[in-house]
Amino acid sequence: MERLGLGIAWTALVLVILFLLLPIVVVIPVSFTEATVFRFPPEGFSLQWYAKIRNVDGLLGALWLSARIAALATALSLLLGTLCAIALVRGAVPGAAAITTFMVSPLMLPGLVLGIALLQAAREVGLRDAWWSLLLAHVVITMPFVMRTVLGSLSLFDFAMVDAARTLGCSYPVALWRVLVPNILPGFVSGALFAFIASFDNYPVSMFLVDVRTKTLPIQLLNYLEISPDPTLAAVSTGLIGLTVLVLILCDRLVGLRRMASI
Amino acid sequence: MTGMAALQQAGHLTVAGASKRFGAALVLDDLSLAVAKGEFVSLLGPSGCGKTTLLRCIAGLLRPDAGHISVAGRDITTLPAHRRNVGVVFQNYALFPHLTVAENIAFGLRAQGVSKSESAPRVAEALALVRMTEHAGKPVTALSGGQQQRVAVARALVVRPSLLLLDEPFSALDRKLRETMQVELKHLLREVGITAIFVTHDQEEALVVSDRIAVMNAGRIEQLADPATLYGRPASLYVLDFVGQSTRLAGQVTEAAGGMLAVQTALGPVRAPGQFAPGSRVVVAVRPEAVVLGEAAENRIAARVREVSFLGSRTQLHLDLPEEGEDRGVVELPRLPEGIGPGSAVTLAFREADTMVFPAP
Structure with a gap:
């Protein structure tokens, strides 16, 4: 019986892995097709769809915008989120547990709700600029990811180390920088990674905040799909997959994926 | 202030009328203490008696609500921890896991802006002092409890502090090792000639390592005396009970x-x-x-x-x-x-x- 049960579990594992990976893997060969339609298996080999990325109106601009927004929002979240997390873990904040739950709650909120609420809020305070409202909205999107991993690392961190650094001649901020930051680096990196991805491919929130000249990549891609569904999208996707793999390799070199996964 | 001046003359470390309150709890209650240069004094008492709070006030990690603290005649009551030059060995040593043994010891020198060429021989000297030279390149997570303690002591001593504070330094060690390390540490600190304050709840440990013991109770010093007097002539039932x-x-x-x-x-x-x-x-x-x-x-x-x-x-x-x-x-x-x-x-x-x-x- 035990063998049979394990066999079923094994089969399920293989099927799920295939189901998770196949669609992603299929995109890569399709991006090199000579055909003008999205079809598998691809016909021939060409780089024409990669060349076309440059010519599609607004695609590179959207990519650049999304990258900048994601990077800035992640950086802001790391700074603010770490300070908030330190206050929650060390500051004897009344109701710290409830506040912690609140700080990670946008993770559980439907993006649509958040998008409408943020649009409303931006209107109320008279914020008409799409770029700034996108950035602020994406700080809201990224903050819970950063909070979650940084809080996780902080709860394992022994703050006596900060005291030790202080008695050895570091002021409090310097002690945080030289002792706390290196020790919670895995939490930073994995939090930043999740946050960046969450911002980069966010659709439901951004949808409400973009304007004609300021469109993020997911929105631009979907627009393009509606107008001309050709393998350019596969080429863009393959490029993003390559980028992700590159970032993961860098993270592995920097702190080790094992350490990141454990947080 | 004449009382303060008299205390200062008496001691290398002087605590005069220190009080500290956490919410409703009075943790230090108008406490005074004078420790002579080169002396080992233990703060002995049950948990909650204020001994760790007093230690943290001396280190500058807490500020007393009232009273003064001075070292070598200088009032340091309001000086932040990083400018006091008071070494601390923490209860679980608080070594930096992202650094090697040698880097841990060099940490304080680097923080105080000591040049590389000057710090290298001092780190080597500190490593030799605690017999850890062969472990210099190891990560501190690979060390045994006794070795970690030695690194913590070397890290605190290498910056030549005017005072060494030890917060339950033996509590993380098993009994056999604890007895060895007590004698070893006492000998080492005597050789260095430093003034040291031990915090402990273990009366046997206090008797072994101290020149004098301050038995603490509810934020006050119940009796401050050498071990033989404390044991033979306790000043109160509380001291009689706590020691022996x-x-x-x-x-x-x-x-x-x-x-x-x-x-x-x-x-x-x-x-x-x-x-x-x-x-x-x-x-x-x-x-x-x-x-x-x-x-x-x-x-x-x-x-x-x-x-x-x-x-x-x-x-x-x-x-x-x-x-x-x-x-x-x-x-x-x-x-x-x-x-x-x-x-x-x-x-x-x-x-x-x-x-x-x-x-x-």
């Missing part, structure tokens, strides 16, 4: 003349030196090793053996005394006499001079 064991009997003073008291206890009259008015309710006490079986001393009481504990180099008799509570009895003998066991009736004898009298609580 004793046989205790409740009683009433029946006679007081020329510094000698006669006390009536449930087990008969006992004579002891002391100053109490006749009629006072008191507790008489005697240390376990000051008691012999038989009639070879002035004070004698009869008791029954409840239990016998063999401790290797000595044997303890636990006695049945008439009342629970104030009355308890422990006697320590070099070896158990023939025919004595649980239930035996014995006569205890102890000298008048070894008998202590305290006011009844």
Whole structure:
């Protein structure tokens, strides 16, 4: 019986892995097709769809915008989120547990709700600029990811180390920088990674905040799909997959994926 | 301020009238302490007595609500921790896991802007001092408890602090290692010639490592004395209780003349030196090793053996005394006499001079 049960579990594992990976893997060969339609298996080999990325109106601009927004929002979240997390873990904040739950709650909120609420809020305070409202909205999107991993690392961190650094001649901020930051680096990196991805491919929130000249990549891609569904999208996707793999390799070199996964 | 000035003259480290409150709890209560240069003083007390709070105030990690702290004649009460030059060995050592042994030790030198060329020989010297030279390149997570403690001590000493504070430095070690490290550390610190304050709740440890012991109770120092005085002449029942064991009997003073008291206890009259008015309710006490079986001393009481504990180099008799509570009895003998066991009736004898009298609580 035990063998049979394990066999079923094994089969399920293989099927799920295939189901998770196949669609992603299929995109890569399709991006090199000579055909003008999205079809598998691809016909021939060409780089024409990669060349076309440059010519599609607004695609590179959207990519650049999304990258900048994601990077800035992640950086802001790391700074603010770490300070908030330190206050929650060390500051004897009344109701710290409830506040912690609140700080990670946008993770559980439907993006649509958040998008409408943020649009409303931006209107109320008279914020008409799409770029700034996108950035602020994406700080809201990224903050819970950063909070979650940084809080996780902080709860394992022994703050006596900060005291030790202080008695050895570091002021409090310097002690945080030289002792706390290196020790919670895995939490930073994995939090930043999740946050960046969450911002980069966010659709439901951004949808409400973009304007004609300021469109993020997911929105631009979907627009393009509606107008001309050709393998350019596969080429863009393959490029993003390559980028992700590159970032993961860098993270592995920097702190080790094992350490990141454990947080 | 004349009191403060007198204290400062007396000590390398001076704490004058320090108070600290956490919410409703008064953790330090107008506490004063003077420690001479090169002296080892233990702050001994149960958890919550304020000993760690006092240590953190001296280190600058907490600021007292009232009072002054000075080191080498300089008032450091408001100086932040990083400018005090007070070394601390933390309870779990608080070594930096992202750095190697040598980098941990060099940390303070780097923080204080000591150049690489000057810091390298000082780190090497500190490593040699704690016999960790061969482990210099290891990550601290690969070290045993005793080795971690040595690194923590070297890291604190390498910056040449004016004072070393140790917060329960042996509590993370197992018993056997703890005893070795206590002697080793005491010897090492003596060689360096540093003034050191140990915080501990372990009275045996305090007796081993200290020149003087401050027994703390509820934010105050109950008694500050050398180990022999503390053990032989405790100032209060609290100190008697906290340091070592004793046989205790409740009683009433029946006679007081020329510094000698006669006390009536449930087990008969006992004579002891002391100053109490006749009629006072008191507790008489005697240390376990000051008691012999038989009639070879002035004070004698009869008791029954409840239990016998063999401790290797000595044997303890636990006695049945008439009342629970104030009355308890422990006697320590070099070896158990023939025919004595649980239930035996014995006569205890102890000298008048070894008998202590305290006011009844």
